[in-house]
Amino acid sequence: MPKPVLGPERRTNPLIWCVALLCTFITLAVIITGLIVFIGFMIVRPKVPQMSVTSANIDTFAYDMSNLLSIKVSIVINAENDNVKAHATFYETIYTLYFHDVKVAYLRADPFDVPKNSSIPLYYPVESTSIALTPQEGANAEVALNQKLVVLDLKGSSRTRWRLGLVGSVKFWLHLNCKLKLPLDGSTIYPKCSTKSR
Helix, strand or coil: CCCCCCCCCCCCCHHHHHHHHHHHHHHHHHHHHHHHHHHHHHHHCCCCCEEEEEEEEEEEEEECCCCEEEEEEEEEEEEEECCCCCCEEEEEEEEEEEECCEEEEEEEECCEEECCCEEEEEEEEEECCCEECCHHHHHHHHHHHHHCEEEEEEEEEEEEEEECHHHCEEEEEEEEEEEEEEECCCCCECCCEECEEC
């Protein structure tokens, strides 16, 4: 049987070796970075900070024959950071208070920090200006007066950011959509209502 004839031996181009080494270094860098992030998360075990409505009560709900509505309400929202190894920053905090799709007030907060494993209450004494209502909205106000119960919607969002050592900074949007059923006798309610993160 005849032996196969081999051609001249070819040498690998140095450029290919350089590209292969570069790809190897990039792969190793990605793997090491992934391991650092994974180990950091396993050590810190981060929890997404939350905003929750802890209490609310209505002080004034006045509707007159000229279809003008005035509302005075007190709302306490708690900013919670359950992370034991990282403080959290809350910013771009804005909520809107509605009475049957009628905007009553905006609730805002300047940027603030919450230390590790703690919470900060935000007190909102809300007093609306006189709000002109349509006949249908006025009918909703009369129903609330007759039932001695006012239903308000609190909607909005806040952003949060916290640092995890070498892992870096983590950011989330916190969205709140809360229905507050407030008795007109001024008693305080304690809704179980908190943000959803994205």
